[in-house]
Amino acid sequence: MPNVGRMNALSFFPVAMLNTSVFAFMNFMQPYILSEHLGIARGIQGTVVGSISTMQELIILSLTALMGALADKLGRQPVFSLGLLLMSVAYFCFPLATELYHLYLIRVLFAIGVSAASTVLIIYTGDYPQEKSRAKWNGFMGLFQGLGITITSLFLTKMPAIFQEKGFDAIQSGTYTLWIGTFICLTAAILVATMLKPGSRQSKPSRSSLKNLFRDGLFAAKSDSRIRLAFVASAAARGDIFVVGIFTFLWMSNFALDNGLSINQGYARGAFVIPIIAGTVLITSPIFGFIMDRIDRIYGVMIAFSLSTIGYTMMGLVNDPMSNTIIPIAIILGAGEGACIISSTTLIGKTAPITIRGTVFGAFAMCGAIGQIIAGGVGGILFDYIYTGPFLLMGGMNFLVLLMAIYTWLSRKKASNSS
Template identity: 20%
Template sequence: MQQNKHEKKPLGKPLFLLSFNLFIIMVGIGLVIPILPFYVEKFGADAATLGFLVAVFALMQFFFAPIWGRLSDRIGRKPLITLGLFGFALAEFIFAFATDLWMLFLSRIIAGIFGAAIMPSAMAYVSDVTTPEKRGQGMGYLGAAMGLGIVVGPGIGGWLSEFSLSFPFLFAGIAASLAGIVSIFVLPESLSQEAMQKTAAENKKRENQFILIKKALQSPVGFLLILVFMMSFALTIFQAIFGFYTLERFGYGPQEVGLIILITGIVGTITQGAAVGRLVAKFGDERVVTSALLLSAFGFVIMTFANSFATVLLTTSVFFLGNSILRPSLNTFISKLAGSKQGMVMGLNNSFMSLGNVAGPILAGYVFEYQINLPYYIGAAVMLAALISTKIWISRRQQADVSA
């Protein structure tokens, strides 16, 4: 694989800006969690409407992430990252000043569309400026920023909502706008003009979104995209049901749940920032991914045996640890197989993650009514199925390499 002229430069300021941008977006997504049920109530919305508001965001990401990612291969990463930040800010302002239910849906649609421009472009940016050996470290930093944003977002939202329910959204809009302005003046472009022209020449024929997905599934990264879906599906099973689960089993309220998510999220964030790059460099992508899948499955199972606050905290930390290792190491693995199509492939990566984000909570809520442990057992089964499938896929790749 050829290295462009930026690859040997230290990440430094660009990585900090990328991480900050993703942190802002994840804070904006996370602060919605504790407020949204109360916010939509004043518009006369019920639980089903709330579910659609959550789902429409992920659906927009599914449809638009590959489009933005592909466009970033043609015009560069910086324009897409900056546009995404300003678009996300607009969505937050609409939500803050909404006077009718349709404005809430409009806000979530815009947030999904423009939020989808940032993540694949940022991941592709890291791929542009790192060597394969350093890519795991760069992806780990981005993952840590995203994890920290999700962790502190609900806390910020709950605190700012004491002023008014709309104030957290206003705060997120201002923060995203400032991040966009800083990115315009400080963030350098990572993709060379030669690389953009080459991609533009290769992609003169515009293809349907679903044709792109079909081709991607048939490509070397196809299985890994399915793995992204399975990972996201299992993770959102946990996220969707954890509050209800701890309420029914232990009588926990928002304060206890928030504290657990904060502590376990910090564990995951530290792991992503400090350990993932070193683990990938020492053991390789394949071993790190399979080990993380096993750890995540184990975490799902042992959570059902927790019987006190300390054991809930411990078992949840095990699960978060597995997922914190899995996400950036899987992104690194995908980027190494993406070649010159970094933006497009990372966009598809985000789409498959969004599909999991839609499907996981729907299934979790449905089976929870039958048996409260069942969502966790399903999550563990999905992770084990992913582990077995990955082992088979790796074995076949190794056999193909030997034959070649």
Template identity: 30%
Template sequence: MRALGIELSEGIRPRHLTAYLIAAFISSGYAGALAVLQPGLLATLGYATADQAHITGLLGAAQEAVLILTMGLFGVFADRIGRRSVYAFGLSFTALGFIIYPYAQNLPQLIAFRLVIALGGAAMIGMMVTVIADYSSDKDRGKANGLQGLIATFGAFIPPILGILPGIFVSKGFTELEAQQASFGIGGAMGIVGTAVVLIGLAPKTTVLVKQAQEPLSTMLKKGLAAAKDPGVALSYGAAFISRGDLAVTGAFMGLWLVQFGTQNLGMAPSQAMQELAVPRILTTVTGAMIGAIAMGFIADKIRRSTAVTLAAGLAGCVYLSVGLVDDPTSPWVFALLGIMGVAEISAFVSSQALVGQQAPRARRGAVIGFFGVAGAVGILVGTAGGGWLFAAFSPSAPFVLFGVLNMLVFISSLIIRSKIINPNSAEPG
């Protein structure tokens, strides 16, 4: 059976794919929402400009620590009890975290509320990748992940919309804090809707073998981790590291850079700087990502998926290194660079997912993709925590340069090992 040009796996119906795409749209909106809303919230809560980068890094590090510790476990649970239950848990906890986040009275509370979001995010992000791998046949895996990447790109329009809301609420007579609380509350409502869609619309348990589901959790974890001995799985983990790190650096520090530039150099209020400087440039990156998602989806089905990863890593390396040349982030030429950045980061995202979906053993797909998520979480941790320090200690462009170097390392590594990668579904080079 086919839907939206994709051959579906046995037992999957178009309605299941439709429900998944709605959930992926909401999940993707959450992926960048904190990066857009948080700079304004930190300023509203009274944190000094000099401390905001460090706090951003600290909060990001706390979240990624939770993801690293729990994503593999959530993947194992998904193999045992099904994707639907784990996905619903993730969306509902993320929603709860957003609702309470702007009510934090101090930094420890802010960290605690961020951990609630992190726990939900660990389940939500892992299932977003696992379900599309379940639902698509191998020959259309690239297009399926390209479609998911396109939906994720549409979801990326949600954070800029949320970013505009505080300014709108302030213009209606809200205080800055009330405006932040209302905006985060709207963000939380998305997760409630997503939870209902997942529970009603996703397929029942898929790809869970009775024998494997009865194994001890420790055994499932060990065998899921051992899958990295396959060079294709190992490369996908490396690609997950850079692709998620790319997205994290762009999301966390491009908006912060622009808000600080507007408040320090142009005399803007935080909400004004977000609305007039950050949002248009974020939308430029999103537009590039829309183009990249479609293009890489087709490319990944036409060439070896390891080659697709190589191309994406090389492009991203060049783009992120180029950010080191930026002194004024409001310069007109930076718009073009951000558009290409969008193409590069979504290409790395789509190609890495297509590769891990191809290489992951069917019976342990949840666990393997869970560890794929862990690799991505480590990339985000390096991007946010390390990037926060680099941002404050050296320059706002330093986190981007770091990931330019890391992308080039994955590019070189992929050239070395790609001849050893075999597609387990066809016994041909992968």
């Protein structure tokens, strides 16, 4: 990693961990806010969550490519830090909402922050590692991201119950819990501003016009089938993560309330299942990283999305999430989820042109936002009919990516043989 010091590289991983933690924590706590703070009926919570998520992802979709271009022009750190600061404000305001429309306004602010932070995080995966170790780098990033989600789901989601045991009411408990998210965002912003560097590939920001950057990013996708595959894989991979983050706690809490249990018991079950998924991501990500450095990038996509297709489809067929039959399914799902992220980011990292890397990675992240829009919008509607509907949806999307990967591999092999 030329021009990138050891501390710069080592600081990237805790930043990735904190970044992923605050992305997930907002979604994990949303069912609590809907039920305990606002009293939204359970029968429409899927649609409400889906509409909020769709709105947020539409904003991210509209801004992500711009954030990638701004990262090329202004530098990685300013855009990343600003995104985290905006997210910290959103976390502070979220539990103070008293009307449903307040949540929409706050999630607009959160979406702007996410579009900046998530885009630049992905760009760093292209900046820092050398090609020979790119998959291993992404594997270790996945390990730290899995650790962040595990800690968030295992400990932070239990904070409302802990605060209530200390004598605080339900609303106070939710408020103080979400303010922990404000502190995490500020900590991550300080790390980004002080410890990271612009990167080895483009140490000076690009001075090309935004129009040219957008044009070149689109041309790159048209000219390389691997970039097209990476874009589609990004949509499904981000949709996978989104469904787990948005709908698992909502599923568990609603199932608990439907069966005479408390929302805290539902959250406790979610805090059991999510760490299994995240822990599997944590353990398997470095393994997949080492494997994918030794095989064709497209093979990696095929392996990853085969696992994910199986995992999400099986999860969609679960009738009782309180049963221990969910454990092996969560393990398969987690392995597939981590592999999909690594394979897609590794593929785009290899194929993105160096001179417009930020813009191509911005478009890559934008495709991820499209996947999250589908997962949130369609998944939210399906959730109100069947709690596992969002998982079945992603099982189908992952299968389509698998088919596209096979087609891309066959077409490139045919072109290579004919030449």
